[in-house]
Amino acid sequence: MPNRNMVALRTIWIKECTRFLRIWIQTLVPPAITMSLYFVIFGNLIGSRIGQMGGFSYMEFIVPGLIMMSVITSSYANVSSSFFSAKFQNSIEELMVAPIPHWILILGYVGGGIARAVIIGIIVTVVSLFFVDIRIHNLAALFSILILTASLFSAGGLINAVYAKTFDDISIVPTFVLTPLTYLGGVFYSLTLLPEFWQWVSKVNPVVYMVNGFRYGFLGTSDVAFGTSLIVLVIFNIILFTIAYQLISRGIGTRS
C-alpha cells in the first residue's frame, strides 16, 4: 500500500478523534452519567432484590451488557453524526476531491467510531468499579468483541448517514432499531429465563451475540458459545462493510 494512503487514513482518524474530543461534554460525559444511573437503580436498588442471575450477582451480570450498550450507541452516533455533518457542511468534498481510496475513507471514519467506543468502554468500566468488583476472565475475548462491535455499529452509522437528508434521519435508527435490539439483547436478563420460543427469536438479534460474547470475556460463562459470537460478529461486519463500500464508491448521497 502506498504510504500516501496511510497518511490519509491517519489524517481522517486524527480529525475524527479531534472532533469528539473537542465536544467531549456531548460525546463522553452522557454515557458516564446514564450508566451511573443504571448501576445505581438496576444494580444496587433493584438488583439487590433480584438476587442471582446466571450464577452471579445482578450487578456483575449487567455490567458487561451495559458497557456493550454504551459502546453500541456511541460508535453508531459518532460516525452517523460526523459523516452527516460533513455532508451537511459540504466538508465531505474535502475528502472527495482528494486521491483517497473509498476503503480508506471508510476505515478512517470507522476508526474514529472505534476510538470513541473504546474510550467510552473504559469510562463506563471505571464507573462500574464504584459499584462492583470486576473480574476479567479473558482480556483478548473482551477486546475482540469490543472492537468488532464498535466497528460493526460504526459502519452502520456510516450507512445511515449516507442516506440521511436531515438531522432527524440519523436519530430514527437508534430510537426505533438500536434501542429495542439492545434492550431485548440480553443486557438485563439471561436468555434462559425466556420461554423456548422467545429464546429462539432472540437468537436472530445480533446484539445477543455481542452482549454474551462480552459477558464471556468478563465472567467466563454466557448464554451463547463464544466462538458463535465471534463468527456472527465477523459475518455482520463483512455485510455492513460491503454495503458501506458500495454506497461510498457509487457516491450515493455525496456526488450529484
Added chain:
Amino acid sequence: MKALDIQDLKKTYKGGTQALKGINLSVEEGDFFALLGPNGAGKSTTIGVISSLVNKTSGSVHVSGHCIDKELVEAKTCIGLVPQEFNFSQFETPFQIVVNQAGYYGVPRNIAKVRAEKYLSQLDLWDKRNSRARELSGGMKRRLMIARALMHEPKILILDEPTAGVDIEIRRSMWSFLTELNEQGITIILTTHYLEEAEMLCRNIAIIDKGTIVENTSMKNLISKLNVETFVLDIEPTTKSVTLEGFVSRQIDDHTIEIDLPKSSSLNNVFSQLSEQDIQVLSMRNKSNRLEELFVRLVEDGRNENKAEEVANA
C-alpha cells in the same frame, strides 16, 4: 502538454436538468484561463466534473494527460480546487483545515505544518490560524480555501467564482496573488461572471451559456470581437460590386450588404461612399449578436448581485 482537455462532456442531473450539452474545452499548461458565463450556465458543473464532485453523464476529461476515468489518483493530485461555496467544517480552525487537507493528499504532517505557515501567511491568515473557521469574514474564508487548495502544491489551480461577494480591495490583492502564482508556472482556471475580471487576468477565455461553449478564444480576440458592431443594409438590387474604402464589408447577395464597424465610429462615411456609387439604401438594422446578448445578461447578473449585496449590507 494540455493542462485540461474536455471532449464532448455532457451532464444531465437527476431532476432532468441538462447542465452541459456536450462541451469541448482545452487549456494549455501554464495558461491563465477564464470560463465566463451567466448564472446557471454550467460553470460549476464543469468544475464539479473535473474535480470528481459531480458524476458526468458522458464525454471525456483529461487532466495533465490523465484520464479521470482511468487515472483518477494522478488526475486528482494535479488539481487544487477552490469551490464556489464554502465547504470546510465551521468548527475547525484554519490551521487544522489546511493541515488535514494536505494529509488527504498524502503530505506527511511535519511537511504539512511547514506549508501551512507558508500559505496561511501568504494569504494573510496566519494570525487567524487558531480561530474557528465560522468566525472568519467572507473574504478570509475564501482565502482560506485558496490556501487549502495549494497545500499539496498542485500544477493546476481551479477557482470557481473566487471573487464573488468579495470587496474590491481584497479582490485586487487576490488578483495579484493569482497572477504571481501563474508566473511561478501554475496553470490557473477560474470561472467568473465579470468580464472585467477575465480581461484583467486571463490570456484565454471560453464563454459558456446554457450548457454550451459559445466562444473559445484568446482574451485579445474576444475584446476586439466585442468592439465590433455588424450592420445589415438592405439596398435596391444592384449588379455592381460594392466596395467600401476603409471598412470590412461583405456583399451577401444583390440586395444585402453587411458592414463590421468598430463601436463609436461614424456611419456617415459609409453612406457617402454608397451614394457616390449610386447605391440606394432602403433600410438598415443591427445584426443580432449572440455574444452581445450574452454580455447584456452578464451585466444584468452582475447588477442584480450588487443590488443583493447592497440589500444584504444595508
